[in-house]
Amino acid sequence: MKKEFDTVVVGGGASGLTAAVFAARMGCSVLVLEQKEKLCKKIYATGNGKCNFTNKDWQASYFRGSDFSLAEPVLRSFDLEDTLAFFKEIGVYPKERNGYFYPASEQAASVAESLSREARRLGVECLTGVKVSRVYKEQKSSKGTAHAETRESCTENAGIFVVETDNGKFFGKSLVLATGGKASPAHGSDGSGYPFAKSFGHTVIPPLPAIVQLKAEGKFFKTLAGVRTDGRVTLHIGKDIYAEEGELLFAAYGISGIPVMQVSRYASVALYEKKNVTAELDLFPALEEGALAQEIARRFRLMKDNTAEEALAGLCNHKLNYVMLQQCGLEPTKKAGAYGKKEASALAEIVKHFTVKITDTNGFEQAQACTGGVPLTELTESMESKLVSGLFITGELADIDGTCGGYNLQWAWSSGAAAGKKIGGTYASHSTVETKH
Numbered sequence: 001m002k003k004e005f006d007t008v009v010v011g012g013g014a015s016g017l018t019a020a021v022f023a024a025r026m027g028c029s030v031l032v033l034e035q036k037e038k039l040c041k042k043i044y045a046t047g048n049g050k051c052n053f054t055n056k057d058w059q060a061s062y063f064r065g066s067d068f069s070l071a072e073p074v075l076r077s078f079d080l081e082d083t084l085a086f087f088k089e090i091g092v093y094p095k096e097r098n099g100y101f102y103p104a105s106e107q108a109a110s111v112a113e114s115l116s117r118e119a120r121r122l123g124v125e126c127l128t129g130v131k132v133s134r135v136y137k138e139q140k141s142s143k144g145t146a147h148a149e150t151r152e153s154c155t156e157n158a159g160i161f162v163v164e165t166d167n168g169k170f171f172g173k174s175l176v177l178a179t180g181g182k183a184s185p186a187h188g189s190d191g192s193g194y195p196f197a198k199s200f201g202h203t204v205i206p207p208l209p210a211i212v213q214l215k216a217e218g219k220f221f222k223t224l225a226g227v228r229t230d231g232r233v234t235l236h237i238g239k240d241i242y243a244e245e246g247e248l249l250f251a252a253y254g255i256s257g258i259p260v261m262q263v264s265r266y267a268s269v270a271l272y273e274k275k276n277v278t279a280e281l282d283l284f285p286a287l288e289e290g291a292l293a294q295e296i297a298r299r300f301r302l303m304k305d306n307t308a309e310e311a312l313a314g315l316c317n318h319k320l321n322y323v324m325l326q327q328c329g330l331e332p333t334k335k336a337g338a339y340g341k342k343e344a345s346a347l348a349e350i351v352k353h354f355t356v357k358i359t360d361t362n363g364f365e366q367a368q369a370c371t372g373g374v375p376l377t378e379l380t381e382s383m384e385s386k387l388v389s390g391l392f393i394t395g396e397l398a399d400i401d402g403t404c405g406g407y408n409l410q411w412a413w414s415s416g417a418a419a420g421k422k423i424g425g426t427y428a429s430h431s432t433v434e435t436k437h
């Protein structure tokens with residue numbers, strides 16, 4: 001097998017394959033090295049198997065990181081229109097639901113397979129089941145060394161990247177680190193890219209779980225496990241607040257659901273910095289506190305001979321009603337008539353501002369993304385290293401994480417395309433390849 005390429009891509013996931021496709025379209029010889037048994041393993045699991053691959057509502061503020069404003073030019077260089085056009089071109093017809101884009105097939109496999117097929121169609125060599133263990137750059141290609149004949153096409157000054165794997169060494173005029181971060185290691189992103197980036201002199205901001213469930217204090221969580229309810233979560237970290245609304249999900253360990261996942265990265269960072277984090281839950285957003293108090297008082301009056309718990313039936317989930325009464329110091333089995341306006345107001349306050357202490361997040365195994373990575377200040381808008389020319393860092397390995405809604409994949413496509421195009425324009429040894437099918 002050929003050992004030397006215009007570019008070697010470490011990681012056959014979302015950003016790596018995108019980089020590979022764009023570099024190959026511009027005439028580069030490309031090798032993708034993927035440690036898992038198949039390409040794009042994570043993509044198959046995205047969006048609950050449907051792959052929410054981008055979003056109509058597209059703003060830089062949906063992306064977080066130490067220098068998230070630097071993500072904007074990268075995202076603009078391959079934006080929503082480009083993303084939809086690209087996927088249509090390779091066979092993925094998009095379907096929009098409330099601004100969220102999925103493949104019309106509603107199968108994440110369509111995205112993974114179309115991308116892999118396009119890479120292979122363009123002649124990209126994809127080696128799966130091959131783990132990269134070390135990467136470095138040899139500055140001079142002096143004739144007479146063991147690899148001299150494999151490096152004929154490299155310019156003397158540019159140097160060459162050496163990629164060591166459990167299946168031998170490979171060489172690239174350029175190198176893309178697209179290993180992902182540490183979220184969901186079962187899909188291959190096991191954090192192995194961080195030491196590679198560090199070995200080239202890059203900073204790595206410690207990765208932490210993002211888009212993840214939150215663990216909270218309280219014995220009542222065991223009772224509430226499995227309860228789903230519309231609500232609002234407001235995270236309090238010192239004077240900072242982060243709020244989201246949607247379906248909340250209770251678990252024995254704490255809280256989950258989309259709104260919780262959306263704010264979780266702030267809890268992750270704050271807990272890492274040993275700050276206090278509390279989550280205030282509004283468990284009945286449909287009514288203002290005063291109106292809710294009146295409704296509860298009305299029920300206490302109307303159903304005075306029933307238990308307090310029975311009087312609340314049909315308001316919140318019955319398990320929530322029970323726990324809220326207890327948290328308020330009211331006895332669920334006592335006659336509702338024993339309680340009046342004062343208790344109703346106290347209960348409404350608890351339901352609207354139920355506050356729990358966040359103790360931890362779930363681990364990387366459950367996280368859908370991670371914070372941290374290589375800061376964008378160390379990369380150009382083409383995702384090229386400012387420290388080592390020809391080295392590119394894409395996707396989650398860079399310090400950008402998006403909110404739920406297709407933004408993490410959008411970052412993967414945009415950063416991958418930016419790198420691939422720059423590589424194509426700089427290192428291609430052949431002419432441009434036909435992109436139309």
Ligand SMILES: Cc1cc2nc3c(=O)[nH]c(=O)nc-3n(C[C@H](O)[C@H](O)[C@H](O)COP(=O)(O)OP(=O)(O)OC[C@H]3O[C@@H](n4cnc5c(N)ncnc54)[C@H](O)[C@@H]3O)c2cc1C
Pocket residue numbers: 010011012013014015016033034035036039040041042043045046047048051052053054130131132133178179180181183184187188189190191192193367368369394395396397405406407408409410412
């Ligand atoms: C369950 C789940 C659901 C998600 N759903 C969505 C969604 O619907 N929408 C959305 O926008 N985002 C979603 N995401 C996030 C999104 O999938 C990631 O942000 C995105 O895949 C990151 O792309 P990447 O190229 O940086 O890394 P990855 O896609 O993780 O790819 C990295 C690849 O590198 C390989 N690799 C790592 N180290 C080595 C090595 N040493 N040698 C060889 N290969 C290596 C890995 O095996 C992996 O295949 C989801 C994530 C998860 C876990």
